[in-house]
Amino acid sequence: MGFNKSAIKERSRRVLDPVVTLLASIGVPPLLVSVLGLAGSFCGAYVIARGSLFWGGVWAFASGVCDVLDGSLARYRGQETKFGAFIDSTFDRVCEFVIYGAILFYYIERGHPLLLLAVIWVAMGGSFLVSYARARIEGLGHRCTVGLLERPERLTLLIAGLVLGHTVLVVALILIAFGTVITVLQRVQHAYQVTRREP
Amino acid sequence: MGFNKSAIKERSRRVLDPVVTLLASIGVPPLLVSVLGLAGSFCGAYVIARGSLFWGGVWAFASGVCDVLDGSLARYRGQETKFGAFIDSTFDRVCEFVIYGAILFYYIERGHPLLLLAVIWVAMGGSFLVSYARARIEGLGHRCTVGLLERPERLTLLIAGLVLGHTVLVVALILIAFGTVITVLQRVQHAYQVTRREP
Numbered sequence: 001m002g003f004n005k006s007a008i009k010e011r012s013r014r015v016l017d018p019v020v021t022l023l024a025s026i027g028v029p030p031l032l033v034s035v036l037g038l039a040g041s042f043c044g045a046y047v048i049a050r051g052s053l054f055w056g057g058v059w060a061f062a063s064g065v066c067d068v069l070d071g072s073l074a075r076y077r078g079q080e081t082k083f084g085a086f087i088d089s090t091f092d093r094v095c096e097f098v099i100y101g102a103i104l105f106y107y108i109e110r111g112h113p114l115l116l117l118a119v120i121w122v123a124m125g126g127s128f129l130v131s132y133a134r135a136r137i138e139g140l141g142h143r144c145t146v147g148l149l150e151r152p153e154r155l156t157l158l159i160a161g162l163v164l165g166h167t168v169l170v171v172a173l174i175l176i177a178f179g180t181v182i183t184v185l186q187r188v189q190h191a192y193q194v195t196r197r198e199p
Numbered sequence: 200m201g202f203n204k205s206a207i208k209e210r211s212r213r214v215l216d217p218v219v220t221l222l223a224s225i226g227v228p229p230l231l232v233s234v235l236g237l238a239g240s241f242c243g244a245y246v247i248a249r250g251s252l253f254w255g256g257v258w259a260f261a262s263g264v265c266d267v268l269d270g271s272l273a274r275y276r277g278q279e280t281k282f283g284a285f286i287d288s289t290f291d292r293v294c295e296f297v298i299y300g301a302i303l304f305y306y307i308e309r310g311h312p313l314l315l316l317a318v319i320w321v322a323m324g325g326s327f328l329v330s331y332a333r334a335r336i337e338g339l340g341h342r343c344t345v346g347l348l349e350r351p352e353r354l355t356l357l358i359a360g361l362v363l364g365h366t367v368l369v370v371a372l373i374l375i376a377f378g379t380v381i382t383v384l385q386r387v388q389h390a391y392q393v394t395r396r397e398p
Contacts, residue, residue: 008218082394093331097324125296128327132292132334139337140281195281
């Protein structure tokens, strides 16, 4: 999954280039796009909790697009700031958090088995730990981009599952749960390798 | 809650000093204490899921003691490492995650209202975000110790709730949910203040 990751990222950014130019020309600040992305996730969570996985997926997709746009827009306008980076990644965590909460709510309401709820719980916790491990390693002064399942891949799986319905969603959640646990272990190993000689 | 926080921390460390000396004298490595703390949380989660909040609280307390001990032991032995700090805080997140998961499971099993499940969800997500925001700010090269509800306060509330039973636990969860959301906002403001002049 890793070999052409940056190529895919680059291509998806290029598709959005005209939108970035448009937003920049009408003077939209990157922070507004971040806030819209966050709001999109709350809308997605709301419709999932109300019973529509499909429209939840559509909102999650729109939120994901905003998440790519805000960074691109900041770069385009020469307004990349540390605070923007902080808000961007903190909002990402909140977005994942509310979507998983809504999915859990959806399945609790429908009386699904505890095993499925546990899978959702692990997928959510694993996603969080993947990002936490990276932030923590960066806090110790190192880079960390290793890992099977970063946010773009997780989000793609989650959106595909939501849009395609229950069965695909369950498979996606199982993949995310396993994949994020593996990614956390990869990052623990990475942390060990880069810091072992440092007091 | 903030004014004598470091005094309390210092005192609780001093109480454990003889234990630290003992562990150091028999050659226990700090990492083993961290692993025992993590294992303690899993035991706590297991007994909560099996129906005993009280014993879950006792295990969570034991796990919290290990969490203070590992750092003190590393300092005492002059073995403080960046990897140790990374593992320590990553394990802390896993500990909180499994305990909240077990509490959620406990209340789902007993058919408690969705509002209570939502409170647990927010308390868990808020706790995660408080720690994430700090790690992210440190990743941007700044210190971050501001905030109403850091881990020791959260853990104290949670353990008190578990040991004293359902009613106190619900109050503790509500306090943690509100307190962590406030703390996240405090840290967002802090991030803005310390980074706003940096590109």
